[in-house]
Amino acid sequence: MVGNKLQKVSLILLRVAVGCLFFYAGITKILNPQWSAAGYLNNAQTFPELFKWFTNPDILPFINILNEWGLTLIGVALILGAFTKWASWGGLMLMILYYFPVLTFPYAGDHSYIVDEHIIYALVFLVLIAFRAGRYWGVDGMLNR
16 A cells, blocks of 8 residues: 555655556547558567467458557556556556567567566566556546545
8 A cells, every 4th residue: 555645645746657658658649640560579589480370461450559559548647547457458468469579588579588678678667557547647546435
């Protein structure tokens, strides 16, 4: 249970900051008609067959929409503190899916050893879930009253 004012303010700032990050990542993809997840998926280092399967022409448009709108809606939910638990679970799952394509065990990307930004974001989402971050200055808190 989050107790003091500094802890609550820190949780609010963390939630809103990650929300802004995810909203921007999603909305820029939505607004760019040239954007596609294909490049990221085709370069997967771990489970390359699985990620290449996602680029199938029948599947890729669905993957692109899920990615664009998933990021955007997760961002909006976190900013507003609405459905924070569900948005955080969605963000956690996205981060795990983003992690594996760049993982060449034990290296994650070019500059990380096992832990990269995707793992850090996943841990942030776990914190938001564990401390029910939407209760503080969020719609979740208003609905809970």
